[in-house]
Amino acid sequence: MSTVIYNKAKKIIEENDELVDDFGGAPKDIIKKAQITLDLEFPEDYKLFLSHFGALTFGSAEIYGVFREDFENSGVPDAVWVTLNERSLVNMPDYLVVIYNSGMGEMYCMNYKDLNDDNEPKITSYFPGFVDAAQENEVLYDSFAEFLLDIVTEEIN
Template sequence: MSYVNYQKAVEIMSKNKEKCHFIGERSEELIEKAEDALGIKFSRIYKEFLIKYGAGNYGAEEILGVIDDDFEESSVPDGIWYTLTEREEVDLPMNLVVIYETGGDELFCLDFNNLNEEKEPVVVAYIPGEDNKNQKYEKIADDFGDFLLQLVNIE
Protein backbone atom coordinates (compact mmCIF):
# COMPACT_ATOMS: atom_id res chain seq x y z
CA MET A 1 0.00 0.00 0.00
CA SER A 2 2.97 2.31 0.33
CA TYR A 3 3.03 3.69 -3.20
CA VAL A 4 -0.75 4.04 -3.08
CA ASN A 5 -0.39 6.05 0.14
CA TYR A 6 2.31 8.20 -1.46
CA GLN A 7 -0.07 8.94 -4.34
CA LYS A 8 -2.85 9.79 -1.86
CA ALA A 9 -0.53 12.23 -0.09
CA VAL A 10 0.47 13.86 -3.39
CA GLU A 11 -3.19 14.16 -4.36
CA ILE A 12 -4.04 15.88 -1.07
CA MET A 13 -1.04 18.19 -1.47
CA SER A 14 -2.05 19.12 -5.01
CA LYS A 15 -5.54 20.06 -3.77
CA ASN A 16 -4.01 22.26 -1.05
CA LYS A 17 -1.27 24.08 -2.95
CA GLU A 18 -1.40 27.03 -0.55
CA LYS A 19 0.16 24.74 2.08
CA CYS A 20 2.97 23.60 -0.25
CA HIS A 21 6.28 25.38 0.14
CA PHE A 22 8.78 23.15 -1.62
CA ILE A 23 12.07 23.88 -3.38
CA GLY A 24 10.65 22.30 -6.53
CA GLU A 25 11.78 19.83 -9.14
CA ARG A 26 15.30 18.42 -8.86
CA SER A 27 17.22 16.75 -11.68
CA GLU A 28 18.12 13.05 -11.89
CA GLU A 29 21.76 14.17 -12.03
CA LEU A 30 21.44 16.02 -8.72
CA ILE A 31 19.68 13.04 -7.13
CA GLU A 32 22.54 10.78 -8.28
CA LYS A 33 25.09 13.17 -6.71
CA ALA A 34 23.14 13.02 -3.46
CA GLU A 35 23.11 9.21 -3.61
CA ASP A 36 26.85 9.16 -4.25
CA ALA A 37 27.49 11.55 -1.35
CA LEU A 38 25.54 9.28 1.01
CA GLY A 39 26.62 5.96 -0.47
CA ILE A 40 22.96 4.93 -0.79
CA LYS A 41 20.58 4.33 -3.69
CA PHE A 42 17.26 6.00 -2.91
CA SER A 43 14.10 3.95 -3.09
CA ARG A 44 11.41 4.52 -5.71
CA ILE A 45 9.04 6.55 -3.54
CA TYR A 46 11.60 8.84 -1.89
CA LYS A 47 13.37 9.40 -5.20
CA GLU A 48 10.07 10.35 -6.85
CA PHE A 49 9.41 12.81 -4.02
CA LEU A 50 12.89 14.34 -4.42
CA ILE A 51 12.49 14.73 -8.18
CA LYS A 52 9.05 16.33 -7.89
CA TYR A 53 9.41 18.40 -4.70
CA GLY A 54 13.08 18.47 -3.67
CA ALA A 55 12.50 19.42 -0.03
CA GLY A 56 10.35 21.83 1.96
CA ASN A 57 7.14 22.22 3.86
CA TYR A 58 3.58 21.10 3.70
CA GLY A 59 2.03 23.52 6.15
CA ALA A 60 4.13 23.36 9.31
CA GLU A 61 5.54 19.92 8.46
CA GLU A 62 9.07 20.17 7.03
CA ILE A 63 10.34 17.27 4.94
CA LEU A 64 14.07 17.03 4.36
CA GLY A 65 15.39 16.26 0.90
CA VAL A 66 17.68 17.62 -1.81
CA ILE A 67 18.29 21.32 -2.45
CA ASP A 68 21.51 21.57 -4.47
CA ASP A 69 24.87 19.83 -4.77
CA ASP A 70 26.59 21.75 -1.95
CA PHE A 71 26.31 19.06 0.70
CA GLU A 72 28.92 20.67 2.96
CA GLU A 73 27.73 24.27 3.36
CA SER A 74 23.96 24.05 3.62
CA SER A 75 21.14 23.95 6.15
CA VAL A 76 17.72 22.47 6.77
CA PRO A 77 15.71 21.36 4.75
CA ASP A 78 18.76 19.86 3.02
CA GLY A 79 18.52 16.25 4.16
CA ILE A 80 21.75 15.23 2.45
CA TRP A 81 23.77 17.88 4.31
CA TYR A 82 21.89 17.05 7.53
CA THR A 83 22.57 13.32 7.22
CA LEU A 84 26.27 13.84 6.45
CA THR A 85 26.57 16.27 9.38
CA GLU A 86 24.88 13.82 11.76
CA ARG A 87 27.19 11.04 10.56
CA GLU A 88 30.15 13.19 11.59
CA GLU A 89 28.79 14.72 14.77
CA VAL A 90 26.76 11.91 16.39
CA ASP A 91 27.89 8.79 14.51
CA LEU A 92 24.59 8.40 12.62
CA PRO A 93 24.77 4.94 11.02
CA MET A 94 25.49 4.84 7.28
CA ASN A 95 22.20 3.04 6.54
CA LEU A 96 20.06 5.95 7.81
CA VAL A 97 18.98 9.06 5.89
CA VAL A 98 17.37 11.85 7.92
CA ILE A 99 14.03 12.97 6.47
CA TYR A 100 12.35 14.77 9.38
CA GLU A 101 13.19 16.61 12.59
CA THR A 102 10.62 16.12 15.33
CA GLY A 103 11.61 19.27 17.20
CA GLY A 104 12.42 17.03 20.16
CA ASP A 105 15.07 14.43 20.82
CA GLU A 106 14.41 12.27 17.77
CA LEU A 107 15.20 12.31 14.08
CA PHE A 108 13.05 10.31 11.69
CA CYS A 109 15.13 8.42 9.16
CA LEU A 110 14.79 6.06 6.24
CA ASP A 111 16.48 2.82 7.30
CA PHE A 112 18.03 1.25 4.21
CA ASN A 113 18.91 -1.90 6.20
CA ASN A 114 15.23 -2.47 6.94
CA LEU A 115 13.20 -2.75 3.73
CA ASN A 116 9.52 -3.66 3.45
CA GLU A 117 8.07 -6.10 0.91
CA GLU A 118 8.11 -3.37 -1.76
CA LYS A 119 11.87 -2.82 -1.15
CA GLU A 120 11.14 0.54 0.46
CA PRO A 121 13.03 1.53 3.63
CA VAL A 122 11.08 1.67 6.88
CA VAL A 123 10.93 5.06 8.66
CA VAL A 124 12.50 4.80 12.11
CA ALA A 125 13.25 7.10 15.03
CA TYR A 126 16.90 7.76 15.85
CA ILE A 127 18.00 9.52 19.03
CA PRO A 128 21.21 11.54 18.52
CA GLY A 129 23.64 11.20 21.39
CA GLU A 130 22.39 7.79 22.43
CA ASP A 131 24.95 5.04 21.87
CA ASN A 132 24.18 3.21 18.61
CA LYS A 133 24.24 -0.12 20.47
CA ASN A 134 21.34 1.12 22.61
CA GLN A 135 19.21 2.59 19.80
CA LYS A 136 15.73 1.07 19.68
CA TYR A 137 14.91 2.23 16.11
CA GLU A 138 11.21 2.61 16.84
CA LYS A 139 9.25 2.08 13.63
CA ILE A 140 7.37 5.27 12.70
CA ALA A 141 5.96 4.18 9.31
CA ASP A 142 6.24 1.26 6.90
CA ASP A 143 7.92 3.55 4.35
CA PHE A 144 8.15 7.11 3.06
CA GLY A 145 4.74 6.93 1.35
CA ASP A 146 2.99 6.03 4.59
CA PHE A 147 5.00 8.65 6.49
CA LEU A 148 4.16 11.41 4.02
CA LEU A 149 0.47 10.55 4.16
CA GLN A 150 0.60 10.69 7.97
CA LEU A 151 2.17 14.18 7.83
CA VAL A 152 -0.29 15.43 5.24
CA ASN A 153 -3.23 14.13 7.27
CA ILE A 154 -1.88 15.79 10.44
CA GLU A 155 -1.75 19.11 8.62
Protein backbone atom coordinates in the same frame (compact mmCIF):
# COMPACT_ATOMS: atom_id res chain seq x y z
CA MET B 1 2.00 -0.10 -3.56
CA SER B 2 4.00 2.78 -2.10
CA THR B 3 3.51 4.71 -5.39
CA VAL B 4 -0.26 4.60 -4.86
CA ILE B 5 0.17 5.88 -1.30
CA TYR B 6 2.63 8.54 -2.49
CA ASN B 7 0.11 9.75 -5.10
CA LYS B 8 -2.56 10.11 -2.38
CA ALA B 9 -0.17 12.28 -0.36
CA LYS B 10 0.80 14.30 -3.44
CA LYS B 11 -2.87 14.97 -4.21
CA ILE B 12 -3.43 16.30 -0.67
CA ILE B 13 -0.36 18.52 -1.02
CA GLU B 14 -1.52 19.88 -4.37
CA GLU B 15 -5.06 20.51 -3.08
CA ASN B 16 -3.70 22.53 -0.16
CA ASP B 17 -1.16 24.71 -1.93
CA GLU B 18 -1.62 27.50 0.63
CA LEU B 19 0.24 25.24 3.08
CA VAL B 20 3.06 24.44 0.63
CA ASP B 21 6.57 25.81 0.49
CA ASP B 22 8.78 23.63 -1.66
CA PHE B 23 12.06 23.94 -3.54
CA GLY B 24 10.78 22.73 -6.89
CA GLY B 25 11.71 19.33 -8.20
CA ALA B 26 15.29 18.15 -7.98
CA PRO B 27 16.88 17.18 -11.31
CA LYS B 28 17.82 13.50 -11.77
CA ASP B 29 21.54 14.32 -11.78
CA ILE B 30 21.33 15.93 -8.33
CA ILE B 31 19.29 12.99 -6.98
CA LYS B 32 21.91 10.63 -8.37
CA LYS B 33 24.73 12.69 -6.83
CA ALA B 34 22.92 12.57 -3.47
CA GLN B 35 22.73 8.77 -3.64
CA ILE B 36 26.42 8.53 -4.54
CA THR B 37 27.35 10.91 -1.72
CA LEU B 38 25.41 8.81 0.82
CA ASP B 39 26.45 5.52 -0.85
CA LEU B 40 22.91 4.12 -1.18
CA GLU B 41 19.88 3.98 -3.48
CA PHE B 42 16.79 5.96 -2.54
CA PRO B 43 13.43 4.12 -2.66
CA GLU B 44 11.17 4.92 -5.62
CA ASP B 45 8.60 6.83 -3.54
CA TYR B 46 11.33 9.12 -2.15
CA LYS B 47 12.75 9.68 -5.65
CA LEU B 48 9.25 10.73 -6.77
CA PHE B 49 9.05 13.15 -3.83
CA LEU B 50 12.47 14.58 -4.69
CA SER B 51 11.62 14.97 -8.37
CA HIS B 52 8.30 16.72 -7.56
CA PHE B 53 9.20 18.84 -4.54
CA GLY B 54 12.94 18.68 -3.80
CA ALA B 55 12.16 19.29 -0.12
CA LEU B 56 8.88 20.39 1.39
CA THR B 57 7.37 22.48 4.14
CA PHE B 58 3.69 21.62 4.44
CA GLY B 59 2.03 23.64 7.19
CA SER B 60 4.41 23.26 10.12
CA ALA B 61 5.95 19.99 8.87
CA GLU B 62 9.36 20.21 7.22
CA ILE B 63 10.29 17.14 5.17
CA TYR B 64 13.93 16.91 4.19
CA GLY B 65 14.95 16.32 0.62
CA VAL B 66 17.44 17.22 -2.07
CA PHE B 67 17.37 20.56 -3.85
CA ARG B 68 20.93 21.75 -4.48
CA GLU B 69 24.17 20.22 -5.62
CA ASP B 70 26.47 21.61 -2.92
CA PHE B 71 25.49 19.28 -0.07
CA GLU B 72 28.45 20.17 2.14
CA ASN B 73 27.55 23.89 2.21
CA SER B 74 23.80 23.49 2.47
CA GLY B 75 21.58 23.26 5.56
CA VAL B 76 18.14 22.19 6.72
CA PRO B 77 15.99 20.89 4.96
CA ASP B 78 18.72 19.23 2.85
CA ALA B 79 18.57 15.51 3.77
CA VAL B 80 22.12 14.90 2.54
CA TRP B 81 23.56 17.79 4.54
CA VAL B 82 21.62 16.85 7.71
CA THR B 83 22.63 13.18 7.38
CA LEU B 84 26.32 13.96 6.77
CA ASN B 85 26.23 16.44 9.65
CA GLU B 86 24.70 13.89 12.06
CA ARG B 87 27.21 11.25 10.94
CA SER B 88 30.01 13.67 11.73
CA LEU B 89 28.66 15.20 14.96
CA VAL B 90 27.17 12.19 16.75
CA ASN B 91 28.49 9.26 14.73
CA MET B 92 25.06 8.37 13.36
CA PRO B 93 25.22 5.02 11.53
CA ASP B 94 25.67 5.07 7.73
CA TYR B 95 22.52 3.01 7.20
CA LEU B 96 20.29 5.91 8.34
CA VAL B 97 19.19 8.92 6.27
CA VAL B 98 17.42 11.74 8.11
CA ILE B 99 14.15 12.91 6.53
CA TYR B 100 12.35 14.68 9.41
CA ASN B 101 12.99 16.21 12.81
CA SER B 102 10.05 15.85 15.20
CA GLY B 103 11.20 18.81 17.28
CA MET B 104 11.13 16.55 20.35
CA GLY B 105 14.69 15.23 20.06
CA GLU B 106 13.66 12.43 17.71
CA MET B 107 14.62 12.23 14.06
CA TYR B 108 12.81 10.10 11.51
CA CYS B 109 15.16 8.21 9.22
CA MET B 110 15.07 5.90 6.27
CA ASN B 111 16.67 2.83 7.80
CA TYR B 112 18.55 0.74 5.23
CA LYS B 113 19.14 -1.97 7.83
CA ASP B 114 15.39 -2.50 8.32
CA LEU B 115 13.70 -3.13 4.94
CA ASN B 116 10.06 -3.63 4.01
CA ASP B 117 8.64 -6.33 1.69
CA ASP B 118 9.68 -4.27 -1.36
CA ASN B 119 13.28 -4.27 -0.10
CA GLU B 120 13.08 -0.55 0.67
CA PRO B 121 13.97 1.19 3.93
CA LYS B 122 11.39 1.52 6.67
CA ILE B 123 11.12 4.82 8.53
CA THR B 124 12.49 4.45 12.04
CA SER B 125 13.27 6.70 14.99
CA TYR B 126 16.73 7.96 15.87
CA PHE B 127 17.76 9.98 18.90
CA PRO B 128 21.01 11.92 18.26
CA GLY B 129 23.58 11.65 21.00
CA PHE B 130 22.54 8.21 22.23
CA VAL B 131 24.98 5.40 21.53
CA ASP B 132 24.00 2.91 18.86
CA ALA B 133 23.42 0.14 21.42
CA ALA B 134 20.85 2.33 23.21
CA GLN B 135 18.90 3.10 20.03
CA GLU B 136 15.70 1.14 19.56
CA ASN B 137 15.16 2.44 16.01
CA GLU B 138 11.44 1.91 16.48
CA VAL B 139 9.64 1.37 13.17
CA LEU B 140 7.32 4.32 12.63
CA TYR B 141 6.26 3.68 9.02
CA ASP B 142 6.70 0.88 6.51
CA SER B 143 7.71 3.28 3.73
CA PHE B 144 8.46 6.91 2.93
CA ALA B 145 5.05 7.18 1.22
CA GLU B 146 3.23 6.09 4.41
CA PHE B 147 5.21 8.67 6.38
CA LEU B 148 4.41 11.43 3.88
CA LEU B 149 0.70 10.60 3.75
CA ASP B 150 0.46 10.59 7.55
CA ILE B 151 2.31 13.91 7.91
CA VAL B 152 0.23 15.77 5.33
CA THR B 153 -3.02 14.26 6.62
CA GLU B 154 -2.17 15.40 10.16
CA GLU B 155 -1.41 18.91 8.92
CA ILE B 156 -4.80 19.36 7.24
CA ASN B 157 -6.76 17.94 10.21
